[in-house]
Amino acid sequence: MNSLSLDLVIEDRNIDESLKKIAQKLKSEQRISYDECVYLYEHAPLSYLGVLANHIREKKHGDKTYFNRNFHVEPTNVCLYTCTFCSYSRLIKKRSEGWEYTMDDIMEIIKSYDDQPVTEVHIVGGVLPQYDLRFYSELFSKIKEHRPDLHIKALTPVEYHYIFKKGKVSYEEGMKLMKKAGLDSMPGGGAEIFHPEIRDQIAGGKCTGEEWLRIHEIWHELGMPSNATMLYGHIEKFEHRVHHLDSLRSLQDKTGGFQTFIPLKFRNKENQMSHVEESTVVEDLRNYAISRIYLDNFKHIKAYWPMIGRDTAQLSLAFGVNDIDGTIDDTTKIYTMAGSEEQSPKLSTEQLVKLIRAVERHPIERDTLYNTVTDFKDVVFEDDNQFKGYVQLPVVNN
Ligand code: V47
Ligand code: SF4
Numbered sequence: 001m002n003s004l005s006l007d008l009v010i011e012d013r014n015i016d017e018s019l020k021k022i023a024q025k026l027k028s029e030q031r032i033s034y035d036e037c038v039y040l041y042e043h044a045p046l047s048y049l050g051v052l053a054n055h056i057r058e059k060k061h062g063d064k065t066y067f068n069r070n071f072h073v074e075p076t077n078v079c080l081y082t083c084t085f086c087s088y089s090r091l092i093k094k095r096s097e098g099w100e101y102t103m104d105d106i107m108e109i110i111k112s113y114d115d116q117p118v119t120e121v122h123i124v125g126g127v128l129p130q131y132d133l134r135f136y137s138e139l140f141s142k143i144k145e146h147r148p149d150l151h152i153k154a155l156t157p158v159e160y161h162y163i164f165k166k167g168k169v170s171y172e173e174g175m176k177l178m179k180k181a182g183l184d185s186m187p188g189g190g191a192e193i194f195h196p197e198i199r200d201q202i203a204g205g206k207c208t209g210e211e212w213l214r215i216h217e218i219w220h221e222l223g224m225p226s227n228a229t230m231l232y233g234h235i236e237k238f239e240h241r242v243h244h245l246d247s248l249r250s251l252q253d254k255t256g257g258f259q260t261f262i263p264l265k266f267r268n269k270e271n272q273m274s275h276v277e278e279s280t281v282v283e284d285l286r287n288y289a290i291s292r293i294y295l296d297n298f299k300h301i302k303a304y305w306p307m308i309g310r311d312t313a314q315l316s317l318a319f320g321v322n323d324i325d326g327t328i329d330d331t332t333k334i335y336t337m338a339g340s341e342e343q344s345p346k347l348s349t350e351q352l353v354k355l356i357r358a359v360e361r362h363p364i365e366r367d368t369l370y371n372t373v374t375d376f377k378d379v380v381f382e383d384d385n386q387f388k389g390y391v392q393l394p395v396v397n398n
């Protein structure tokens with residue numbers, strides 16, 4: 001799909017004038033406004049959004065679709081905060097049922113990957129007093145000492161706000177300390193929905209939307225990268241999503257430090273919002289597409305497959321997404337506990353490559369900073385002839 005499809009949308013008699021105007025804007029590479037984004041959420045059909053988002057996706061990346069080889073460490077699944085959407089928060093009253101890893105436990109996990117070609121460790125979990133500024137500084141230093149090439153993507157402004165306050169250091173001082181200890185990048189978590197009307201109801205007590213944005217801004221000013229997420233499909237309205245996207249777009253204009261935007265679909269199992277119905281796959285795809293359209297200054301849009309399942313992840317590649325995260329290796333429990341269809345999220349590199357190829361995209365293993373690790377375009381696996389529509393190439397070793 002390309003600008004021809006965009007022209008068809010612009011000429012289509014069944015498309016209303018406001019939607020045509022938005023398509024025109026994208027054709028001439030203009031940014032859409034806040035109100036236009038609300039209009040898209042309220043009125044745009046999925047097929048229309050798919051054409052627009054795919055146009056942008058292919059302009060930026062062609063068919064290239066990224067994944068990485070990573071693993072997660074979740075130091076604890078018990079948390080002081082009581083976010084209503086989170087399956088971790090319920091455990092604080094039954095703390096003994098959860099896990100609380102020591103420094104040695106975490107280092108054991110890190111070392112268990114010594115013989116594996118992973119490029120990134122993603123560390124995130126609940127907030128507890130023993131995991132303080134000192135603990136994390138020491139942990140990052142120990143990981144770097146042990147395996148200097150392993151990229152540490154760790155913690156969110158929720159933890160940083162808590163540990164800096166407790167350690168009586170400013171955000172600026174704190175982030176400098178983290179950088180010195182070995183932190184390479186910040187994942188996108190803890191963003192939820194920035195608008196206080198919703199944030200206070202679902203994530204009261206933890207850092208505010210403004211504080212989340214400020215900590216990322218300071219990190220970017222140190223020349224360091226981070227990601228951003230949005231937790232959608234619960235009690236928020238479309239206007240709250242647009243406010244969230246707009247806050248991210250404005251900060252990105254200022255710093256350019258965000259790499260990837262990751263929409264996170266609310267999953268409703270075993271949490272205080274279990275009565276709230278989950279969004280449909282159609283709404284999930286619309287949301288990916290609108291994020292791609294609005295966040296013109298974000299290079300990448302990621303679908304996190306352990307959260308939405310591999311089928312929707314494949315579909316999302318036609319709705320603006322160009323990254324499906326990592327092999328994971330069954331090391332995250334957040335979504336398993338919250339009811340994802342992926343009850344044991346683990347995919348081998350070969351499986352990820354095939355998943356991407358099955359929807360006619362070009363798989364590339366990347367590192368955290370999107371440098372190519374392996375281009376799988378012409379790599380052939382032994383059983384590739386099972387997949388219809390591919391020319392059989394000689395088997396190569398990889
Ligand atoms: O902040 C918690 C979300 C986030 C639920 O940067 C839930 O590469 C849905 O941010 N339903 C943490 N979502 C995970 C995260 C992340 C994941 C993958 C990649 C990256 C990255 C970041 O998980 C939390 C919260 O928004 N979450 N509970 C739930 N029931
Ligand atoms: Fe704690 Fe994070 Fe869960 Fe909130 S979302 S309860 S801060 S682990």
